[in-house]
Amino acid sequence: MVEQDLALFEVALASAEGTGEFQWFGFTSFHAVQRRFAEDGLIGPDGGVLTVTYGGECAGRVEWFPSTWGRPVTSTCWTLAIGLLPAWRGKGIGTAAQAALVDYLFRNTRAARVQAFTDVENVPERRALEHCGFVLEGVVRRAQWRDGGWHDQALYSALRPGDEAL
Template structure:
């Protein structure tokens, strides 16, 4: 049983773990496998800004002190970016950390972090319509389902529906 989940800045050792753990469809899970991707860009960004910048960032997820995944956020817009931007968040957990409540707790912490340290009014996330575990985790973390984005994501040779969720600053309890 996991007792403590926390977020912290990414280290070089974390990147090594991410490369190893997320290198296959089994590692990412069926709803996050988009094929092989180079890690060089993430390593460059770690050296440049620690993966924390004005357009988004990445934090390591730890459970009882061990790195078990990452969470990230990036700027999105529903109109002109200068006036209508929000954060979109995502999470990737190692297979050993799934199904234990780790994702719910990490996503709640990220939501709190973004509302506490940025001027965001809206934070959003989406997940595959068939990803029931992530949908439950988002709802438990404080996100509200808004709707379905039909055939919005290309993955595994087919288009997939995505479910859109949001949390607003005023929703916090």
């Protein structure tokens, strides 16, 4: 992540057109992101944000953050998120970026599980997750408030290679 990319993301996050219909949660302050960028470049032990590039241009970002399914000491996994700039959507770039991040996390952290969730109606993201090895685990009903209503989320996971049979 470089400062120039951060400015692009700030503009994109300021509108529904910039985020896409499944990621617009209303207007929010970007100050916390700017502060964290100044402190650690948006990469730390509790996750991070990386720029997705294509052909040398900024295409968007991928993020990872910890989630727990019980006690944090024994039940933490990574959750992925992605946001591509409008001009780069639908070109397979997000699939490649998410697959690369999953590979990175399994190679460089002890996580046995990486998960992602998306709106059940976000068919392009669901396909992208499946193409990079995620398996649908189920639907979390009324999990996300957005655009004046509750939305169901499809929950996906990828397991560390070799751990599937455990």
